[in-house]
Amino acid sequence: MSDRLQKALKHQYIYMPRATGKDTLALGMHVGLAVAREHRARLTVLSVPKGGAAHHAELAKLPIVTERSGSVPDRGVVLAWCPRHKTTEKLQHLESSVVVLVEWIPDEMAAWAKLHKAYNFVTGEIMDAGLDEETTGLPQRIVAEGYNGWTKSTDVTMTKSYIRDLSKTGSYDRNMILAYARQTKHETSVQRLVKILDEVDKTRPSDDPPQRWVL
Incomplete structure (x- = not known):
């Protein structure tokens, strides 16, 4: 057993980022x-x-849950194979499962990995969003305002206000907000949040670029 695998076994979430110069898909499957x-x-x-x-012989003989059919049972190991954001809705209910996520589009799932403090199998680091009580509060309020899927004008108004507050503190990170929402929301609702973020981004001063939460 490799040292990298031994370290990975200590974590509930394992992230296999798509990397250049290395076949991370095959590696992710074997992991x-x-x-x-x-x-x-x-x-x-x-x-x-x-x-x-299923076109991989090693995976074809295993239970395969798709984005449109089936549900993932808890208390096992899940190989999230090249998922889209919508696909990860099938992971939301899991509490006691180990998740190995193999990325298809480079960096697409990086925010997911940071929020879950996933073990990056390529780099050997533990991903971290760097959230503390202060920086978590506003994203929590943004998600709370989406209890109706951001379908009401009051939800939109309050969400825009919280986003602007994040921007003022230098803690605005669009990808992290969306990843935070995707922990509990369906993708149809998240796409409404995307439109709200688009509207706010258009009004942001050009000298006020989106900042990253300290990692």
């Missing part, structure tokens, strides 16, 4: 299989379409 084997746990594959995973 998922190895993690399930070492934990002696059931392995479920989560894929956008079934064929996205």
